[in-house]
Amino acid sequence: MSAPAPVAEVQTTSTERRVAPRRQPAMGTVLRLDAPDGGPSSVALVWNISTTGISMLLHAPRPTGSELAGYLEPMLDEAMLRVRMKVVHVKLLDTGDYFVGAHFDRLLTTEELKPFVADA
Template sequence: MSSAPTPAVAPNPSSERRVAPRRQPAMGTVCRLDSPDGGPSALALVWNISQSGISMLLNAPQPAGTVLAGYLESMVSDAMLRIAMKVVHVKPLDTGDYFIGAHFENPIAADDMKPFIAEE
């Protein structure tokens, strides 16, 4: 008696951890981080954003657990929003930059987020 090959089983997808949908930022959306020593602020390129958090590219690492504060800014309008966040992950990139994910200390209201997200 011959047995049929066992079909491949797809691995279980990782559980979804996002509490709010991620959105593509509007052109020119950056995050200007406060400097802890009063020097020049760091400028991060926003990769994606949601009401609960942000992913960004930064030229310096920020260890997980670090609390950061600064402003979401639009380089093409006068929109600016004060934010505080806690770093949840950091990944070095081949370019020498770092991909950083953080949760906002206080979620951003949908209306406050509008200037910083791309139109659908």
């Protein structure tokens, strides 16, 4: 069994870098990530989302700087949105899961996000 990929250090600066407000995802919103080898996809629970990026919980780390792609899916709806992103921070949680933040490769529209965010 091979060791997991090293996880980059988490930024410790308190400077606010968000350029878009974060939104709470709709209940059960997940990100189904493409498998790099064409195997089964992994599923991340979406923690929060904005037009510029996403925070999610994953069972395995993704190195800072890595590029990911997949589909946003609300479990209670048929909507799907293809997204690509770059990992910007990773943090190991006490539960053994990883908190991963990523920037989308393009600005998403408010209309695109509607199926994936909780009602305001």
